Amino acid sequence: GGVGAVRVTAAGARLGILWTHIGKDGVRVRVEFPARDIEFEGRPARLVLGLDVTERERNEQRFQLIARATSDAIWDWDVEAGTTWRSDSFFALFGYERNEVAPEMQGWSGLIHPDDRERAMTSVQRGIDSDAADWEERFRFRRKDGSYADVLDRGALLRDAHGKVIRAVGGMIDITQRNRDEVDLRLLRRAVEAADN
Numbered sequence: 001g002g003v004g005a006v007r008v009t010a011a012g013a014r015l016g017i018l019w020t021h022i023g024k025d026g027v028r029v030r031v032e033f034p035a036r037d038i039e040f041e042g043r044p045a046r047l048v049l050g051l052d053v054t055e056r057e058r059n060e061q062r063f064q065l066i067a068r069a070t071s072d073a074i075w076d077w078d079v080e081a082g083t084t085w086r087s088d089s090f091f092a093l094f095g096y097e098r099n100e101v102a103p104e105m106q107g108w109s110g111l112i113h114p115d116d117r118e119r120a121m122t123s124v125q126r127g128i129d130s131d132a133a134d135w136e137e138r139f140r141f142r143r144k145d146g147s148y149a150d151v152l153d154r155g156a157l158l159r160d161a162h163g164k165v166i167r168a169v170g171g172m173i174d175i176t177q178r179n180r181d182e183v184d185l186r187l188l189r190r191a192v193e194a195a196d197n
Helices: 054-069 088-094 105-109 114-129 176-196
Strands: 006-022 028-040 043-048 073-078 083-086 134-142 148-159 165-174
Touching: 073 088, 073 148, 083 105, 088 165, 105 114, 114 134, 114 148, 134 165, 148 176
Parallel strands: none
Antiparallel strands: 006 028, 028 043, 073 083, 073 165, 134 148, 148 165
């Protein structure tokens, strides 16, 4: 017998059931029970684990609340799956409906101004290939009405034990007005300097 006799079948994975358990001290604990159909000593069996997911659920709820509370366009990129979740504020900021921007990388990159796209994509790849913990880039991003917003896009790069980026979480900020204000301020300074001269 023993562990060496257990063989997990390729198609045996089952989704876990979530339960709330109340301990003797009255503390509520969220527990997930993932299960796998296995073969044990030549007989069909089921292997069930109990995993405490209380903190994971709290963190997910916290993330969702932050995403709802901020006006930044929050995104969560699952690098391995190649898909991105985007907050409601992302769609409100740029005027799109949720089904109008594909969750794949092309959904994001296709909306970057053509003159900025190669630089932005190179920047993303450079961040992934490096050992950086953060990424940041500025570019023009197309709104649904066809106009372009100047955006600052930045995120945290989450890596596995081998240093490979598996997830990135961040947000886009519309800095169009800030950029216009900076240009106006520069023009005003030049005008004042010219008047002084």
